[in-house]
Amino acid sequence: MAERTFVSEVGKLHLGEGDTFQGEGILAVTKALLQSGVAYVGGYQGAPISHLMDVLHDAHPILEELGVHFENNASEAAAAAMLSASVNYPLRGAVAWKSTVGTNVASDALANLASGGVTGGTLIIVGEDYGDGSSIMQERTHAFAMKSQVWLLDPRPNLPSIVEAVEHGFELSEASNTPVMLELRIRACHVHGRFQTRDNRPPRFSIDEAIANPVRDTSRIVLPPASFAHEHEKVNARWPAAVEYIREHGLNEFFPGERSDIGLIMQGGLYNTVLRSLERLGLADTYGNSLIPLYVMNVTYPLVDDELEAFCADKRAVLMIEEGQPNYLEQAVASILRSADIQARLHGKDVLPKAGEYSGQVMLAGLLAFMGKAAPDLLAGADAPAAMASPTATPELPPRPPGFCTGCPERPIFTALKLVERELGQHHVSCDIGCHLFSILPPFNIGNTTMGYGLGASAASAFHGSQGRRAISVMGDGGFWHNGLTSGVANAVFNNEDSVLLIVDNFYSAATGGQDIPSSRAENPIRHTNIPIEQAVKGVGVKWLRVVDDTYDVQRMKDILSEALTTEETGPKVIIAQSECMLNLQRREKPKVRQALAEGKRTVRVRFGVDSDTCTGDHSCIRISGCPSLSIRDNPDPLREDPIAQVDNTCVGCGLCGEAAHAAVLCPSFYRARVISHPNRRDRLFERIRQGVISRLQAWREKRLAQLPPSTFTPLTGDQHA
Numbered sequence: 001m002a003e004r005t006f007v008s009e010v011g012k013l014h015l016g017e018g019d020t021f022q023g024e025g026i027l028a029v030t031k032a033l034l035q036s037g038v039a040y041v042g043g044y045q046g047a048p049i050s051h052l053m054d055v056l057h058d059a060h061p062i063l064e065e066l067g068v069h070f071e072n073n074a075s076e077a078a079a080a081a082m083l084s085a086s087v088n089y090p091l092r093g094a095v096a097w098k099s100t101v102g103t104n105v106a107s108d109a110l111a112n113l114a115s116g117g118v119t120g121g122t123l124i125i126v127g128e129d130y131g132d133g134s135s136i137m138q139e140r141t142h143a144f145a146m147k148s149q150v151w152l153l154d155p156r157p158n159l160p161s162i163v164e165a166v167e168h169g170f171e172l173s174e175a176s177n178t179p180v181m182l183e184l185r186i187r188a189c190h191v192h193g194r195f196q197t198r199d200n201r202p203p204r205f206s207i208d209e210a211i212a213n214p215v216r217d218t219s220r221i222v223l224p225p226a227s228f229a230h231e232h233e234k235v236n237a238r239w240p241a242a243v244e245y246i247r248e249h250g251l252n253e254f255f256p257g258e259r260s261d262i263g264l265i266m267q268g269g270l271y272n273t274v275l276r277s278l279e280r281l282g283l284a285d286t287y288g289n290s291l292i293p294l295y296v297m298n299v300t301y302p303l304v305d306d307e308l309e310a311f312c313a314d315k316r317a318v319l320m321i322e323e324g325q326p327n328y329l330e331q332a333v334a335s336i337l338r339s340a341d342i343q344a345r346l347h348g349k350d351v352l353p354k355a356g357e358y359s360g361q362v363m364l365a366g367l368l369a370f371m372g373k374a375a376p377d378l379l380a381g382a383d384a385p386a387a388m389a390s391p392t393a394t395p396e397l398p399p400r401p402p403g404f405c406t407g408c409p410e411r412p413i414f415t416a417l418k419l420v421e422r423e424l425g426q427h428h429v430s431c432d433i434g435c436h437l438f439s440i441l442p443p444f445n446i447g448n449t450t451m452g453y454g455l456g457a458s459a460a461s462a463f464h465g466s467q468g469r470r471a472i473s474v475m476g477d478g479g480f481w482h483n484g485l486t487s488g489v490a491n492a493v494f495n496n497e498d499s500v501l502l503i504v505d506n507f508y509s510a511a512t513g514g515q516d517i518p519s520s521r522a523e524n525p526i527r528h529t530n531i532p533i534e535q536a537v538k539g540v541g542v543k544w545l546r547v548v549d550d551t552y553d554v555q556r557m558k559d560i561l562s563e564a565l566t567t568e569e570t571g572p573k574v575i576i577a578q579s580e581c582m583l584n585l586q587r588r589e590k591p592k593v594r595q596a597l598a599e600g601k602r603t604v605r606v607r608f609g610v611d612s613d614t615c616t617g618d619h620s621c622i623r624i625s626g627c628p629s630l631s632i633r634d635n636p637d638p639l640r641e642d643p644i645a646q647v648d649n650t651c652v653g654c655g656l657c658g659e660a661a662h663a664a665v666l667c668p669s670f671y672r673a674r675v676i677s678h679p680n681r682r683d684r685l686f687e688r689i690r691q692g693v694i695s696r697l698q699a700w701r702e703k704r705l706a707q708l709p710p711s712t713f714t715p716l717t718g719d720q721h722a
Contacts, residue, residue, distance in 0.1 A: 265294075430456050500561075609670070
């Protein structure tokens with residue numbers, strides 16, 4: 001169950017010649033694939049292209065109608081390997097994944113694909129996740145494109161440009177027999193707009209035709225001596241063919257300006273930010289007409305030397321706007337200009353930050369610095385301080401680290417581990433990619449390293465020979481199926497590692513948006529699910545295995561962790577902790593509750609609260625839970641100053657706070673309440689009985705208090721104090 005369904009939107013994929021498509025960038029990419037006659041599509045989910053996989057899944061009937069095969073690949077490496085179908089056959093294929101982490105996983109297959117070359121057009125759609133809001137290491141796709149000589153497209157972030165990039169990507173690939181990467185930044189994936197559609201095209205050459213007519217060409221296989229010939233073919237044939245196609249079809253764009261003595265060169269994906277900054281400086285209008293000439297690189301690799309030479313020939317100074325480090329493009333442009341003896345002064349990272357995302361304010365500051373050096377007269381009428389002022393100035397907010405969602409089933413796992421540490425001391429904990437990585441932050445502060453998706457167990461393998469405490473590793477169900485079964489579990493069995501592996505099974509690839517994986521419990525109409533993780537673990541030889549089918553049972557979770565860390569049995573010990581992702585559970589249940597309420601049906605919701613008379617204000621419950629719904633408020637008792645804990649209205653009734661208080665032997669201040677809407681007769685009867693009992697007990701209490709003798713308390717005098 002993905003976090004968003006596109007069932008209603010995929011109808012737009014039926015639009016034909018001359019129709020107008022209006023929608024999101026990801027949907028436009030899907031429509032462009034169908035217009036290009038793609039034969040097969042695959043990939044692996046990950047922001048910002050997770051929605052592309054979701055769209056393709058929801059559009060399965062349309063794909064079947066056109067004869068397009070869609071594959072939810074097990075990993076990015078599997079997706080890249082699938083592109084081998086285009087090596088010997090004129091099949092157009094496309095895959096998608098999150099970059100750069102996905103590209104790293106796929107690098108072996110991609111390097112082989114780029115070496116041997118392709119016959120059919122192949123397009124690798126990478127969701128570029130570079131910048132301050134990224135959740136991954138800061139690297140750029142550009143480096144891989146240069147390393148393997150894969151052509152890289154970075155189109156302007158508007159729907160017509162993105163659609164053209166997809167269509168030209170296939171043609172460029174076929175013209176140069178080279179795989180092509182299409183880099184889509186986060187804003188491009190989610191930008192909204194419109195474009196004129198064309199008819200969807202069935203593949204010109206189908207998978208069935210390829211199977212019926214097998215082709216074998218050993219010169220395409222990366223083995224000596226062919227592998228040595230591939231390098232010469234790349235440089236002497238494929239590269240020139242790519243440059244000629246880019247030049248002939250005008251993939252890069254020139255935008256003229258009145259001030260011809262200076263110019264701006266930019267990656268296509270930065271075009272919108274540059275234009276908006278120029279507009280704020282009074283150097284462009286809202287329609288994209290710039291006073292300064294622009295050269296937009298919709299293809300950032302390879303570069304077209306004569307286009308750059310022509311643009312810079314009459315310029316005194318140009319600014320290379322390139323996001324990220326190293327400055328590959330700036331170095332390449334400098335080499336091209338100097339080799340052609342063009343003396344235009346080249347600016348770049350001297351006025352723009354060497355690293356980091358080029359947001360609107362960063363771009364504005366960089367353009368101001370460039371203008372101040374190259375054309376200060378253009379700033380004479382501009383109000384630079386006013387332009388630099390943020391248009392939506394807001395007070396600075398306190399930093400808030402990311403954390404588990406309210407009711408997340410992974411939170412009680414680390415609550416239990418925190419309690420185990422109180423008894424057994426701290427252990428080395430190797431983390432993994434996924435929601436569980438939030439455990440490294442407060443309030444848990446658990447975790448030492450993370451090396452990659454599904455590599456949690458492998459990252460702890462160096463510690464298995466220690467005679468001290470056992471190392472602990474954490475792995476999610478998505479990481480388990482992606483890479484962890486072989487590189488983690490089977491590796492631990494093979495090496496007889498005396499370690500503890502905790503597999504978090506929340507039924508989905510939750511961190512990427514809730515997509516189904518092999519162990520998902522839901523019935524998927526086009527995929528085989530309900531494959532138990534425990535069977536796979538036993539299948540590779542694990543002997544010590546425990547399954548916790550309710551992670552919210554903190555005491556049981558704590559006991560099993562303690563057992564795994566103290567048992568005398570050697571070899572890998574695997575704990576599978578199972579509970580459904582709360583976000584997906586709420587996505588499924590909340591609409592049902594809303595519908596029942598609208599229809600006047602009885603509904604019961606569980607809520608938890610804190611008894612203010614019992615709470616001591618110690619806040620240990622917060623330190624071992626960290627639930628966003630658990631916070632503090634002023635103490636209603638005027639004789640006590642410490643604030644007390646409270647459960648706010650975002651509570652989803654998971655019960656962790658009460659379970660944690662019980663397992664940690666904390667104060668019994670938590671209570672469980674059932675909120676009943678549209679109660680039936682039975683509910684009303686029980687409510688009257690309860691109220692009657694409570695009223696009688698209160699009356700009895702007041703009567704007993706009235707029978708007590710008057711107070712005989714006598715204040716102490718000063719002499720008595722002495």
